[in-house]
Amino acid sequence: MRESGARLGSLLALLVAWQLLAAAAQSLTLPTPWAVTQVIVQQASSGDLWLNLSATLARVVASFTIAMCVGVALGMWMGASKTTNQWLDPLLIIALNVPALVIIILAYVWLGLGEVAAVVAVAVNKIPVVVVATREGARAIDHALMQVGEVYRLSRWRTWRHIYLPQLYPHLLSAGRNGLSLVWKIVLVVELLGRSSGVGFALANYFHDFDVAGIFAYTIAFTSVMLVFEALLMRPLERRLNRWRA
Amino acid sequence: MTGLALNIRSKVYPGGVETLRDCQFSAAPGEFVAIVGPSGAGKSTLLNIAAGLDRDFDGELVRPPSRPSKGQGLSPSALSFMFQEPRLMPWLSVRENIALVLSEPKTHDAAIDRILRTMGLQDFSQAYPAQLSGGMRRRAALARAFICQPSLLLMDEPFTSIDAPTAEALRRSLLDLWGEQRPTILFVTHQLTEALALADRVVFMSARPARVIFEHVCALSRPRDLDLGSHQAIADSLLMAQPGLLQGGLLGQLQGGPAR
Numbered sequence: 001m002r003e004s005g006a007r008l009g010s011l012l013a014l015l016v017a018w019q020l021l022a023a024a025a026q027s028l029t030l031p032t033p034w035a036v037t038q039v040i041v042q043q044a045s046s047g048d049l050w051l052n053l054s055a056t057l058a059r060v061v062a063s064f065t066i067a068m069c070v071g072v073a074l075g076m077w078m079g080a081s082k083t084t085n086q087w088l089d090p091l092l093i094i095a096l097n098v099p100a101l102v103i104i105i106l107a108y109v110w111l112g113l114g115e116v117a118a119v120v121a122v123a124v125n126k127i128p129v130v131v132v133a134t135r136e137g138a139r140a141i142d143h144a145l146m147q148v149g150e151v152y153r154l155s156r157w158r159t160w161r162h163i164y165l166p167q168l169y170p171h172l173l174s175a176g177r178n179g180l181s182l183v184w185k186i187v188l189v190v191e192l193l194g195r196s197s198g199v200g201f202a203l204a205n206y207f208h209d210f211d212v213a214g215i216f217a218y219t220i221a222f223t224s225v226m227l228v229f230e231a232l233l234m235r236p237l238e239r240r241l242n243r244w245r246a
Numbered sequence: 247m248t249g250l251a252l253n254i255r256s257k258v259y260p261g262g263v264e265t266l267r268d269c270q271f272s273a274a275p276g277e278f279v280a281i282v283g284p285s286g287a288g289k290s291t292l293l294n295i296a297a298g299l300d301r302d303f304d305g306e307l308v309r310p311p312s313r314p315s316k317g318q319g320l321s322p323s324a325l326s327f328m329f330q331e332p333r334l335m336p337w338l339s340v341r342e343n344i345a346l347v348l349s350e351p352k353t354h355d356a357a358i359d360r361i362l363r364t365m366g367l368q369d370f371s372q373a374y375p376a377q378l379s380g381g382m383r384r385r386a387a388l389a390r391a392f393i394c395q396p397s398l399l400l401m402d403e404p405f406t407s408i409d410a411p412t413a414e415a416l417r418r419s420l421l422d423l424w425g426e427q428r429p430t431i432l433f434v435t436h437q438l439t440e441a442l443a444l445a446d447r448v449v450f451m452s453a454r455p456a457r458v459i460f461e462h463v464c465a466l467s468r469p470r471d472l473d474l475g476s477h478q479a480i481a482d483s484l485l486m487a488q489p490g491l492l493q494g495g496l497l498g499q500l501q502g503g504p505a506r
Contacts, residue, residue: 148333151297152347152394153323162346166337244337244374 031213039217048202049221055197056187057225059115063122064183068176070123071130076168078131079138095128100186108194118190125186130175137171169241177234184226249275249430250296250398254305256455257291265291266303267455273447275310275397276428280441283451284494289434292456293400296432297327310397310430320354321347321394326429328404332387334375340386341371344393354393361389365419381412388416392423399424401433405440410474417444417472425468438481438492439474442466453494460491 015033022032043049078085078092107121141164149159191200199222206214250273257266265288273279283289294300295307312324326347334343344358345351351358362368365385375383384404391399405413421444424431435441441448442464450460462484471477488496 144329144331144333145335147299147329148327148335148347150299151323151325151327152321154347155349158346162338163335166335169337241337244339245376 029210029212031216035213036216036220039213040221043214043217043221049218052197052199052202052218053221053225055195055201056184056191056199056222059119059122059187059190059198060180060184063119063126063187064180066119066123067126067130067179067183068172071127071175072134072172074127075131075134076138079135079141085135092128092131095124096132100125100189104186104190104193113194115195118187118195121190122183122186126179126183129182130179133171133175133178134168137168141167166241173234173238173241177230180226180229180234184222248308249273249277249310250432251308252292252296252305253307254292254295254303256305257288257295257300257303264455266295267457269305269451269457271449271458271461273430273432275430278424278431278433278444278446280433280435280445280448281451282435282438282441282448282492283456284453284492285436287451287453287494288456289451290402292451293327293402293432293434296398297325297400313395313397321349323347323394324396325398325400326391326394326396328387328391328399328401330403330406332375332383334383334386334390336375339372339374340367340378343375343386344390347390347394357393361393364423365389380408381416384408384416385419388419388423392427395427396429399429399431401431403435404433406436414472414474420444421469421472437474438484439477442477442480443470443472443474450491451494456494459494459496460488 019033022030040049074088078088103124104121107117107124111117111120145163145167146159149163154163187198188200188203191198192204193200195201199218202218203215206212206218252272253270254266255268256264257269258264269288269292271279281289281292291300295303296309298307298309310324334340335346338346341358341362344361345354348354348358359368362371365388367382367385367389370378370382375386378386387404391401405416408416417440431445433441433444438448442462445464448462448464449458450462451457452459485491490496
């Protein structure tokens with residue numbers, strides 16, 4: 001209760017500070033919270049808000065899923081095999097350092113200005129980060145526990161499911177968490193550059209008109225969606241996986 | 247039914263250290279053999295080889311086969327291993343930890359219940375290892391070792407770093423379960439009195455490269471007094487005759503290593 005009180009208080013303080021600043025500035029480039037709320041309501045009733053939110057959310061989910069699957073598999077492989085790691089590590093470092101924008105532009109050039117290019121561009125941006133986190137976990141596997149599986153001749157599946165994977169969960173969780181916030185930020189850039197729907201597309205239009213209220217409206221709407229996602233999915237999942245910790 | 251037969255001509259670690267040389271001994275089916283030797287001599291290496299965890303050695307190993315009377319779906323393994331640390335999965339409850347080593351755990355609920363009760367863990371079956379005391383964690387590990395009815399049980403100083411009464415209770419449970427199932431047991435310890443209290447036979451190892459230098463048959467009848475203090479007299483008389491026994495040397499060859 002105390003904790004949620006503090007969370008609420010912090011948000012309220014932000015809101016008050018914003019209102020005071022906006023009232024003092026009296027400028028179109030810093031609209032008041034009320035003006036922004038009006039835009040949100042207007043966008044919601046016209047249906048545009050839901051259209052754009054769902055388009056962006058679909059891209060986030062698709063690219064996040066692809067990135068996690070590919071990244072986790074590669075990370076496990078690199079963590080388990082020295083040779084694989086030696087071969088893939090230089091490529092990983094390059095991938096980590098290529099600017100997101102370059103990957104997005106190349107994806108659009110090579111795959112065409114379509115949905116596939118958008119999702120692939122985001123996933124490719126995200127995969128190296130997942131690989132690094134998973135590899136870290138796979139390297140820290142406790143061989144003493146793996147030996148238990150070996151001695152009792154557990155099947156590969158049981159060993160993997162009950163001895164290996166649980167040791168990776170903390171790393172996968174943090175990869176997923178950091179991943180989600182990274183993914184949705186890149187999705188907006190992808191939409192801004194080459195899609196005609198989504199939050200990024202809406203932001204591009206508002207930017208064109210220097211309409212800061214619209215920009216705020218979409219930022220708040222989408223951030224809220226991601227917070228709900230975090231509260232309803234990520235945090236319960238984390239609690240479940242950590243319940244054994246005393 | 248064969249017991250365990252080990253003949254290790256040489257075990258050299260990749261760094262070049264020879265840990266075992268001409269180390270041979272055997273155990274009859276159902277026999278309880280304790281292994282005593284200086285620390286760092288390679289007792290754990292010996293157990294790892296016996297367990298099949300370490301296959302990189304020169305020599306032969308014959309292990310007892312899976313017992314024919316063993317129930318269906320228990321475990322494909324004919325052996326159990328109790329390590330120095332309990333090595334329970336921290337994310338599994340006590341019950342799940344025991345069920346983990348069974349190939350068809352669902353068909354053995356009753357057997358798990360029974361062993362939990364035998365070990366006094368019935369009220370902790372849903373607890374996670376972090377919520378248990380060190381002694382109870384070892385009880386759970388002991389239950390896990392016996393649930394799959396092994397024909398060979400390897401134990402690597404399993405009762406160290408716990409207080410004496412807890413250790414004594416664990417030894418009692420071990421002997422009860424052994425009496426019930428009769429696996430061959432190899433029990434490594436650095437405590438001579440513990441070896442004398444538990445085993446049918448105590449095998450003494452030399453310093454590195456280790457081999458068997460001496461054997462003592464424990465003629466005491468069972469059930470035995472498991473208070474280690476009451477075995478001090480026998481230990482003393484053994485050490486009187488062979489003062490270097492625990493350091494891995496017999497009289498006249500303390501410095502020399504293996505006499506050839």
